Amino acid sequence: MTTEYDPYLFLAVFLGIALVFPLAPLGLARLWAVLYSNNKPGPIKNATYECGLESKGDARVQFRSDYYLYGIVFLIFDVEALFLLPFAVAFTGLPMGAIVAMLVFLLLLVEGLVWAWKKGVLSWT
């Protein structure tokens, strides 16, 4: 059985619908905006931040980079302990690969500890 119509006609029809469907509401909205909706910009209305307070100063401020030391020490003493506890509990039943992976993780953090110790982060006085 042969089709009596061009199968690509559907695509053309759908293309037409796909264009009209979004463009008609957008056009109506545009028409409404031109006819009735007055554009009233202003310095306060166009301000960058929608806030009751005026923004002060520059957004490009510099942060102290000292935080990364706290980050490293926190990772060593807190996050490491979090992993050490389940590691110790499941120690006897672990396969060799898991132990090696854990040791690599520990050694990386110990290296960090040595580095921080050498840098004098651990002395408070």
Place this chain on the structure above:
Amino acid sequence: MDEGLRSELSKQGIFTSTLEDLYNWGRQNSVWPLQFGLACCAIEMIATSMARFDLARFGAEVFRPSPRQADLMIVAGTVTKKMAPQVVRLYNQMPEPKYVIAMGACAISGGPFKQGYNVLKGIDRFIPVDVHIPGCPPRPEALLHAFMTLQQRIDGQRLTGKSRPRHLNAEAPSEFPVPQFGAKDLEPPFNPEVWQPPRLVRSE
């Protein structure tokens, strides 16, 4: 359209409408309030938006945290003189059409703090208020009533002509001057285009 003709047509089962009615119908049923509370009245405003009083029935449950997305500013609570510039600035940042409900005794007149030095005696000194609600604090039913009053006001607004609302008038301003927090009082103490002090007229 003639009212008589319209009612005659509706009896025959023909529904007619105008662009104005459709526009007002859409506006009055999708008023989005600004999520903005100043004092204890805000608790009642929150209660109004919750399940028991359910402001969502009126299409106004979408409290927006940004003035750019809000239609309605419910000035819920005491407007101190230090806070007034921020209130006006937030109002200025709302897009048109925008409405204001002054909720509670403080917002409409200063309330119990009227004799004091640091509370604004009514937010209508700086921004145009559509509906005033008395009460300290007003119950959620009062806010609902004020909201319905606002909806009626929106419904009565004309799309064209001299009496058309501010947002349809290209000449009418959208931003109102923000007062400065001065040494003794707000500067200026009121916006003369919005509010004038009552003048005593003595009868002879």
